[in-house]
Amino acid sequence: MKGKLVYLTSPFNTEVREYPIPKAEPGAVVLNMLRASVCGSDLTTWLGLHPRTSKDYPIGHEGIGEIHELGEGVSKDRAGQEVKKGDRVAFVYYPTCMECFSCLKGRFDQCTASKYNYVPTPDVYPHFIGTFATHHYLFPNQYFFKIPDNVPNEIAASANCALSQVYWGLEKGNLTSGEWLVIQGAGGLGLYGLAIAKVKGAKTIVIDSVTSRLDLAKRMGADFIININDYSSMEERVERVKEITDGQGADIALEVTGVPEAFKEGAYIIAPGGKYVELGNISPSKKTEISPAIFTRKSITIYHALRYPPTYLYKALQFLSDYKDDFPFHEFTEDKVFSLDEFDKMMDLVNKRQITRAAVVPNKTVFA
Structure with a gap:
């Protein structure tokens, strides 16, 4: 079975391509993407101004998914909550190596050896590293947390970055x-x-x-x-x-x-x-x-603040659970929703500041 992803071919231009859905290696997780929000750094990447911008880049990092497959040894999230196929989760958008100078000091947000720093073309397995896609691959040592039941997708989607x-x-x-x-x-x-x-x-x-x-x-x-x-x-x-x-x-x-x-x-x-x-x-x-x-x-x-300590994603989700009814988050998180095929159109509107928090919903029907 294949999934789709947005593939940055050059600044201002993307294509949607298909790749086989990867299998979850031990310690890894494969997600069906439910919603991916546009972060300011995604716009910077699309414009060709981000340090990591390059041809064939799998764009996107902010979003949520539901568990498609759990790798061997994965039965709980990083807060110790039991997880299973179909559970909604938010993930820290960068893996951590647990071995570099920063990680050994507990500064996972400054990991210098993370696979995130060396993102290959999507042609390289496991393909689904960007979030503007039907699926997303979480590497071993990549933190993820269950989304509280009372937090809807449109509000949870920006928790893992913004x-x-x-x-x-x-x-x-x-x-x-x-x-x-x-x-x-x-x-x-x-x-x-x-x-x-x-x-x-x-x-x-x-x-x-x-x-x-x-x-x-x-x-x-x-x-x-x-x-x-x-x-x-x-x-x-x-x-x-x-x-x-x-x-x-x-x-x-x-x-x-x-x-x-x-x-x-x-x-x-x-x-x-x-x-x-x-x-x-x-x-x-x-x-x-x-x-x-x-x-x-x-x-x-x-x-x-470049990135954040992984525990702050858990704090962010709890913040949304506690205060989602105290603030009109839905007024900007529900702003505009687009398909994968409308990505460049969406980014043009974001660049013109006509949308506060645009999002892609790739799967109208989740893959089995």
Whole structure:
């Protein structure tokens, strides 16, 4: 039996190809993909700006699936919950080698020998490594967790990247109750960050240029919004943040735009002694000019979050289970759904910022 996957042939161009569905080796798991969301790094890859972009790349990493086959020795998820064929699971999108310098220190998020770093063409077995596909292969040592029964697919699908990574970033930055948090960008990551911040008791300011996203941010509990169309210069936005925060600036800022100029702006938005969580800028080719002295003189601590510790996926799923009815997650996670054949059309709309959180649902009928 064969499955299908989206195959990146060159920037802006993909094809759908068929490959035999792999067998699960000992310790591995094969999934039927239920839903795959578009992450900002997927857009960067499709545009040809990501460091890993290459011809014949199996694109996609964010999503959920149901168990198609369990390899020998696999009977539980990483939380010790019993699993069986047909169970819905979310997976940490990168395998860990358990042997490199980072893994031996317990920093699995920084694994330097992961197979994820050396993704081959989909022509190479087991083929199904990207998530924009009918199936997905989980390698041995790749973490996965059962999805709580009360969390629907459309809300769970972004947990294994967007929510987990923002959760990790804000906890690295030690966001606490009463602090002023500025969120630069009201896409999926920014909105998840907003939900986490509200649960933690932070006061929030969200900056974006898309009115519909800012309106949703307000419905999700943002205390203030700043529309870039109304405050067109960096100086105006910095002044507005200071006005809101009694002249001090933000205690902490979260950058999830992927725009280098936003990183520069954050240095001026943050109060002396503040904290900066940088997630969005992942393209080495995109640059901004700023003097390091501003960070030194203001004693700003910068926290970066590439991936996340695998346990944060479990925390993210529990967060959704506990708070899914407290925030209108469905308003952006149900945004638009596409088939595998509509992938390039979908990405074009994402690139134009006409969709907040697009998704592919590859199987209308799950393969037996």
